[in-house]
Amino acid sequence: MSKKEAIVHAAIQVFREKGIEKTTVSHIVKAAGIAQGTFYLYFPSKLALMPVIAEEMVEKTMEIVKENVQDEASFEEKLEQFVDAIFVVARDYNEIQALIYAGLASTEHLKEWETVYDPFYKWLSELLKEAEQADIMRKTMHIERTAKLVIGLVESAAEQVYLYDNTDETEVKQQKAEVLSFVCHALGIHPSN
Amino acid sequence: MSKKEAIVHAAIQVFREKGIEKTTVSHIVKAAGIAQGTFYLYFPSKLALMPVIAEEMVEKTMEIVKENVQDEASFEEKLEQFVDAIFVVARDYNEIQALIYAGLASTEHLKEWETVYDPFYKWLSELLKEAEQADIMRKTMHIERTAKLVIGLVESAAEQVYLYDNTDETEVKQQKAEVLSFVCHALGIHPSN
Amino acid sequence: MSKKEAIVHAAIQVFREKGIEKTTVSHIVKAAGIAQGTFYLYFPSKLALMPVIAEEMVEKTMEIVKENVQDEASFEEKLEQFVDAIFVVARDYNEIQALIYAGLASTEHLKEWETVYDPFYKWLSELLKEAEQADIMRKTMHIERTAKLVIGLVESAAEQVYLYDNTDETEVKQQKAEVLSFVCHALGIHPSN
Amino acid sequence: MSKKEAIVHAAIQVFREKGIEKTTVSHIVKAAGIAQGTFYLYFPSKLALMPVIAEEMVEKTMEIVKENVQDEASFEEKLEQFVDAIFVVARDYNEIQALIYAGLASTEHLKEWETVYDPFYKWLSELLKEAEQADIMRKTMHIERTAKLVIGLVESAAEQVYLYDNTDETEVKQQKAEVLSFVCHALGIHPSN
DNA sequence: TATGAATGAGCCTTCATTCAT
DNA sequence: GATGAATGAAGGCTCATTCAT
Numbered sequence: 092m093s094k095k096e097a098i099v100h101a102a103i104q105v106f107r108e109k110g111i112e113k114t115t116v117s118h119i120v121k122a123a124g125i126a127q128g129t130f131y132l133y134f135p136s137k138l139a140l141m142p143v144i145a146e147e148m149v150e151k152t153m154e155i156v157k158e159n160v161q162d163e164a165s166f167e168e169k170l171e172q173f174v175d176a177i178f179v180v181a182r183d184y185n186e187i188q189a190l191i192y193a194g195l196a197s198t199e200h201l202k203e204w205e206t207v208y209d210p211f212y213k214w215l216s217e218l219l220k221e222a223e224q225a226d227i228m229r230k231t232m233h234i235e236r237t238a239k240l241v242i243g244l245v246e247s248a249a250e251q252v253y254l255y256d257n258t259d260e261t262e263v264k265q266q267k268a269e270v271l272s273f274v275c276h277a278l279g280i281h282p283s284n
Numbered sequence: 285m286s287k288k289e290a291i292v293h294a295a296i297q298v299f300r301e302k303g304i305e306k307t308t309v310s311h312i313v314k315a316a317g318i319a320q321g322t323f324y325l326y327f328p329s330k331l332a333l334m335p336v337i338a339e340e341m342v343e344k345t346m347e348i349v350k351e352n353v354q355d356e357a358s359f360e361e362k363l364e365q366f367v368d369a370i371f372v373v374a375r376d377y378n379e380i381q382a383l384i385y386a387g388l389a390s391t392e393h394l395k396e397w398e399t400v401y402d403p404f405y406k407w408l409s410e411l412l413k414e415a416e417q418a419d420i421m422r423k424t425m426h427i428e429r430t431a432k433l434v435i436g437l438v439e440s441a442a443e444q445v446y447l448y449d450n451t452d453e454t455e456v457k458q459q460k461a462e463v464l465s466f467v468c469h470a471l472g473i474h475p476s477n
Numbered sequence: 478m479s480k481k482e483a484i485v486h487a488a489i490q491v492f493r494e495k496g497i498e499k500t501t502v503s504h505i506v507k508a509a510g511i512a513q514g515t516f517y518l519y520f521p522s523k524l525a526l527m528p529v530i531a532e533e534m535v536e537k538t539m540e541i542v543k544e545n546v547q548d549e550a551s552f553e554e555k556l557e558q559f560v561d562a563i564f565v566v567a568r569d570y571n572e573i574q575a576l577i578y579a580g581l582a583s584t585e586h587l588k589e590w591e592t593v594y595d596p597f598y599k600w601l602s603e604l605l606k607e608a609e610q611a612d613i614m615r616k617t618m619h620i621e622r623t624a625k626l627v628i629g630l631v632e633s634a635a636e637q638v639y640l641y642d643n644t645d646e647t648e649v650k651q652q653k654a655e656v657l658s659f660v661c662h663a664l665g666i667h668p669s670n
Numbered sequence: 671m672s673k674k675e676a677i678v679h680a681a682i683q684v685f686r687e688k689g690i691e692k693t694t695v696s697h698i699v700k701a702a703g704i705a706q707g708t709f710y711l712y713f714p715s716k717l718a719l720m721p722v723i724a725e726e727m728v729e730k731t732m733e734i735v736k737e738n739v740q741d742e743a744s745f746e747e748k749l750e751q752f753v754d755a756i757f758v759v760a761r762d763y764n765e766i767q768a769l770i771y772a773g774l775a776s777t778e779h780l781k782e783w784e785t786v787y788d789p790f791y792k793w794l795s796e797l798l799k800e801a802e803q804a805d806i807m808r809k810t811m812h813i814e815r816t817a818k819l820v821i822g823l824v825e826s827a828a829e830q831v832y833l834y835d836n837t838d839e840t841e842v843k844q845q846k847a848e849v850l851s852f853v854c855h856a857l858g859i860h861p862s863n
Numbered sequence: 864t865a866t867g868a869a870t871g872a873g874c875c876t877t878c879a880t881t882c883a884t
Numbered sequence: 885g886a887t888g889a890a891t892g893a894a895g896g897c898t899c900a901t902t903c904a905t
Contacts, residue, residue, distance in 0.1 A: 094886090112305075112331075115878060126887040131880070229469070236462045243440030248433055255398055269429045276422070277470035287869085308895060319870045324897065480865090498691070498717075501899060512866040517901070615855070622848045626827055633822030641784055655815045662808070663856035673890085694874060705891045710876070 095133045097123040099147060102140050107186045145191050145207045152180045153211055166222045167280060173215075174245055174271050178263065181249035188250065212238050222278075229279030237278070245270055288326045290316040292340060295333050300379045338384050338400045345373045346404055359415045360473060366408075367438055367464050371456065374442035381443060405431050415471075422472030430471070438463055481519045483509040485533060488526050493572045531577050531593045538566045539597055552608045553666060559601075560631055560657050564649065567635030574636065598624050608664075615665030623664070631656055674712045676702040678726060681719050686765045724770050724786045731759045732790055745801045746859060752794075753824055753850050757842065760828030767829060791817050801857075808858030816857070824849055 092100075101123035105114050116137055120130050134140055159176035160169050181188065215238040222228040248270040252263055285293075294316035298307050309330055313323050327333055352369035353362050374381060408431040415421040441463040445456050478486075487509035491500050502523055506516050520526055545562035546555050567574065601624040608614040634656040638649055671679075680702035684693050695716055699709050713719055738755035739748050760767065794817040801807040827849040831842055 116880085117878070127879095127889085128881075128887055129885085132885070137879075231465070233458070233462055236459065237466065239444055240437065240441055240463060240466050243444065244433065244437040247436030247440050251432055251436065265426070266429065269426055270433060272424070273430065273433055273470045276472055277466045279469050309897085310895070320896090321871065321898075322869060325868075329896085502901085503899070506867095513868085513900095514866055514902075515864085518864070523900075617851070619844070619848055622845065623852065625830055626823065626849060626852050629826030629830065630819065630823040633826050634819055637818055637822065651812070652815065655812055656819060658810070659816065659819050659856045662858055663852045665855055695876090696874070706875090707877075707892065708890060711889070715875085 094123075094125055094129060097125065098130060098133055099140065099143055103144055103147065103187065106144075106190050107184075110186070111190050141191075142207065144187070148184065148187050148191060149207050149211055151184070152177075153214060155180055156211075156214070160218075166218075166225070166227055167275065169218065170274060171271055173218075174267055174274075177242075177245045178249045178253075178267055181246065181253045182258075185250065185253045188246070189254075208242075211242065215242060219278075222280075227280060232278070241274055241277075244274065287316075287318055287322055290318060291323060291326055292333065292336055296337055296340070296380065299337070299383050300377075303379070304383050334384070335400065337380070341377065341380050341384060342400050342404055344377070345370075346407065348373055349404075349407070359411075359418070359420055360468065362411065363467060363473075364464055366411075367460055367467075370435075370438045371442045371445075371460055374439065374446045375451075378443065378446045381439070382447070401435075404435065408435060412471075415473075420473060425471070434467055434470075437467065480509075480511055480515060483511065484516060484519055485526065485529055489530055489533065489573065492530075492576050493570075496572070497576050527577075528593065530573070534570065534573050534577060535593055535597055537570070538563075539600060541566055542597075542600070546604075552604075552611070552613055553661065555604065556660060557657055559604075560653055560660075563628075563631045564635045564639075564653055567632065567639045568644075571636065571639045574632070575640075594628075597628065601628060605664075608666075613666060618664070627660055627663075630660065673702075673704055673708055676704060677709060677712055678719065678722055682723055682726070682766065685723075685769050686763075689765070690769050720770070721786065723766070727763065727766050727770060728786050728790055730763070731756075732793060734759055735790075735793070739797075745797075745804070745806055746854065748797065749853060750850055752797075753846055753853070756821075756824045757828045757831075757846055760825065760832045761837075764829065764832045767825070768833070787821075790821065794821060798857075801859075806859060811857070820853055820856075823853065 098119065102114075102119045105118045105122050109118065116130055117127065119137075120127050156173060156176040159179070160172045164172065212235065216234050219228070219232075219234050219238055223230055223232075223234065248266060252266045291312065295307075295312045298311050298315050302311065307330070309323055310320065312330075313320050316323075349366060349369040352372070353365045357365065405428065409427050412421070412425075412427050412431055416423055416425075416427065441459060445459045484505065488500075488505045491504045491508050495504065502516055503513065505523075506513050542559060542562040545565070546558040550558060598621065602620050605614070605618075605620050605624055609616055609618075609620065634652060638652045677698065681693075681698045684697050684701050688697065693716070695709055696706065698716075699706050702709075735752060735755040738758070739751045743751065791814065795813050798807070798811075798813050798817055802809055802811075802813065827845060831845045
């Protein structure tokens with residue numbers, strides 16, 4: 092593993108433990124097992140880490156999503172699997188999600204952020220397009236826009252349960268069911284027969 | 285105006301200008317026109333401001349929402365007005381929204397945050413309940429949960445346009461229309477004839 | 478009790494609890510049950526308290542000494558009772574003793590300090606004078622000087638056991654016996670028959 | 671000279687000039703010619719300096735004592751030389767002595783202080799042991815305890831003259847003679863013929 | 864006399880960043 | 885490239901002191 096990767100992974104880990112405001116470069120380099128000065132060979136500042144971490148997180152998220160969503164499943168099943176995946180990410184990485192929002196608020200790297208979610212949006216757009224073509228969904232939507240809405244909605248739903256250490260399993264299940272039903276109605280899904 | 289109010293208002297103003305991380309207590313007291321020590325008579329730290337600011341923001345939001353949504357309008361119209369209101373808030377206060385998320389990430393005041401949105405959730409729940417009883421909406425939802433989903437969805441949609449200084453009016457209009465249509469389908473709205 | 482006395486007593490109490498460096502005027506006025514500003518009606522500064530506290534302590538010490546030392550006792554017994562008394566004071570007020578030394582080091586009230594111990598020195602001088610006249614003690618000493626030496630010695634001996642939370646009773650007993658024997662030999666005590 | 675030593679020496683110097691309470695870390699680093707932050711690489715706080723300074727002082731004291739006390743001298747002469755040495759230290763470093771007492775009062779490093787004086791106690795104990803074995807001193811004493819008493823006594827005697835800028839030489843001489851005589855009687859010294 | 868909210872100078876401490884090795 | 889001791893600017897916070905009531 093390169094020093095750079097070591098820094099990024101150490102940073103993610105420390106941020107999860109200590110929260111964003113209390114994390115220092117010292118903590119990060121210590122966790123990464125490198126010297127203080129080495130950090131600056133790879134990143135000009137602490138804030139420059141944010142876009143990289145965000146990218147890493149989106150990659151991780153897409154990985155988990157792709158693992159969960161099975162090719163041979165029906166569209167509705169895929170949506171359910173998609174919701175499951177987002178909830179898993181939220182549960183395991185909710186501090187990082189918050190971190191990314193906080194980063195959004197406190198950097199001038201905003202332009203870079205815009206592109207980070209793009210592959211994720213694209214992936215869901217593809218899924219919706221297929222459904223549209225298969226005629227199992229209403230056709231009165233703007234696909235890309237809708238993809239963004241769905242992702243925003245499901246992430247927000249997942250945060251609502253997990254942000255407050257709410258790990259009550261039945262609660263989580265109900266929330267998942269509710270949001271899935273919400274999305275299905277929103278998309279106007281109907282059997283394709 | 286009491287010193288405490290002066291602090292809160294100055295803080296909101298400075299946070300909007302400088303962002304959360306770069307704002308210092310010194311900046312706040314300077315903007316509020318009070319002495320450094322006075323701040324600590326009212327708040328133990330910078331982060332302790334967050335819950336108060338959040339409350340203020342939710343109040344402001346509800347004010348705007350109530351102004352926009354007209355009693356005599358139909359349910360669908362009300363939803364549209366509701367969406368308009370949320371977009372207005374997002375446009376005028378998007379830094380504060382981000383601030384609230386960031387605050388979420390960096391405080392241990394999480395418990396206090398939970399209750400802040402409650403009046404807002406309640407308000408929308410009432411609206412939905414009426415629609416349900418009037419039989420112009422599908423009845424297979426959990427009202428409170430759905431209220432939270434709708435608010436999360438619309439806010440997220442609004443942020444998507446405004447967070448990146450996207451003030452292109454037609455873009456905004458399309459986003460509003462899309463999310464309204466999304467919500468209407470999700471709620472299963474049908475004419476009450 | 479006058480406000481002034483209230484301040485002095487509160488100060489002593491707070492100093493014992495919190496130590497000298499961590500005590501603030503706020504703590505003192507709170508303990509005294511008076512307003513912040515009232516303090517400055519009676520003392521120009523925090524350090525101005527020191528001489529008064531020292532006086533108070535010396536008075537307390539003399540009180541305890543006089544309670545312990547019985548008029549009808551023999552000189553040697555009186556010395557033993559004297560040692561007992563000093564050890565009691567050291568046990569119950571060792572923080573204050575240290576406080577007085579610290580005050581010594583940090584004020585410009587040094588001149589005032591000189592006189593504080595005077596009544597105590599005088600008292601012991603009297604005792605020694607009587608013994609000298611009764612011919613039960615060597616006569617080759619300067620009485621006042623010796624009184625100071627004895628007080629310095631016994632206080633130092635007492636501090637040595639109590640300063641380190643050493644409350645082992647047999648240890649204390651042995652230290653007392655040793656210092657008493659030391660003093661008796663130093664004074665050249667011999668039966669008066 | 672290492673930075674750490676520079677800090678300690680600067681601290682001693684500043685403490686002697688300004689007293690313990692009025693000395694700040696800023697003063698110390700300025701005197702040491704180092705950066706503010708460097709201080710905290712070596713000491714967590716101002717008070718953490720105390721044990722180190724105390725050790726330094728005890729070392730200094732023992733140095734002077736060993737210089738003064740001559741091997742070939744008689745026991746009584748050695749005691750006189752010992753008293754002389756302690757008075758020299760008190761004269762040249764009386765602020766530091768007070769500083770050490772003050773430090774005692776204001777730190778939680780008490781446990782560390784206990785051991786600081788140990789080498790000094792040991793040294794005098796050895797001297798007393800030899801005298802006892804040479805049969806020129808009463809044998810009814812606990813040697814270690816007595817060593818502590820003697821050191822406490824002589825230091826207290828020296829402080830009594832020097833703490834108030836009393837540099838009157840005859841006064842000093844008389845005080846020395848008195849305390850020497852006091853100690854000799856206390857130890858029950860008799861010619862070893 | 865008594866109050867206590869307000870003050871603001873200045874201390875402690877942190878921590879991103881540098882640079883000689 | 886890698887190091888880590890050193891830096892010093894800057895923020896958080898305290899607390900003795902004041903003053904209008």
